[in-house]
Amino acid sequence: MPTGWLTVDRSTQVYGRYFGQSVKVPVWSTAIVGADKKIVVDTGIHDPGWVSSFVCPCEQAPEERLERALKEYVGWSADEVDIVINTHLHYDHSGGNTLFRNARFVVQYAEWEYAGQPLPTQSAYYQEFLLGREPLAYFRWQFVNGVADIVRGVRVVPTPGHTPGHQSVAVETADGCVVITGDCANCMENIVDATPVGIVHETAAELASLRRIRQIADFVIPGHDPDVVPGTSGLTLPLSARLPHIASQ
Secondary structure (H helix, E strand, O other): OEEEEEEEEHHHOOOOOOOOOEEEEEEEOEEEOOOOOOEEEOOOOOOHHHHHHHOOOEEOOHHHOHHHHHHHHOOOOHHHOOEEEOOOOOHHHHOOHHHOOOOEEEEEHHHHHHHHOOOOOOHHHOOHHHOOOOHHHHOOEEEEOOOEEEEOOEEEEEOOOOOOOOEEEEEEEOOEEEEEEEOOOOOHHHHHOOOOOOOOOOHHHHHHHHHHHHHHOOEEEEOOOOOOOOOOOOEEOOHHHOOOOOOOO
16 A cells, blocks of 8 residues: 655665665555454554655655555555554654554564664654553554564564664465565565665665565565555566575574
């Protein structure tokens, strides 16, 4: 589901390339339909005006507001969602968390810890009020450490690099494994060329995470790829980019 658009320097999407080129990229949120629970992965932005003022130019059409997109694409209300998985806690992947009043939130514990004291180069991407750190909200978080099965056929897989606690989501379908990459891969180019994203905490970890995605994925939903078609299971990973499959643990 598209939940808005960011205008960024293209070099932020692909490491070491496209400096000075402005590009508009989508902010994706994904609903996992057919699992044992109603699950949403990443919740987009909370306020396009705030993003435009403090991070980068941002646009969001009325139909791209997450609660409306969720209803139109999937037929769910936010109150029906059981589980929200955040690939990481940057503003454009956790901004809509507060909409889900009845959900539990799944995040790597390493990401939660890092979000409280990030590197200065990433501090602008974390907003304390989005993390729900007040005592009551704290107990709605499910912290995981490493690979974890969330429900049957849905597994979180650590893919650090963009942030130290970043995770991707592997979904088993009748057609193969769909990996929701978050910002481990902003676009297919990151995966196919094994080239990190432009905003990284640790480059070596990011390269290893891209390799892991190439080993487990048949289809991918990169975090900001404009080629993803709304309402689909993402993009087919080209055969040339696939490595011998391994179990995702």
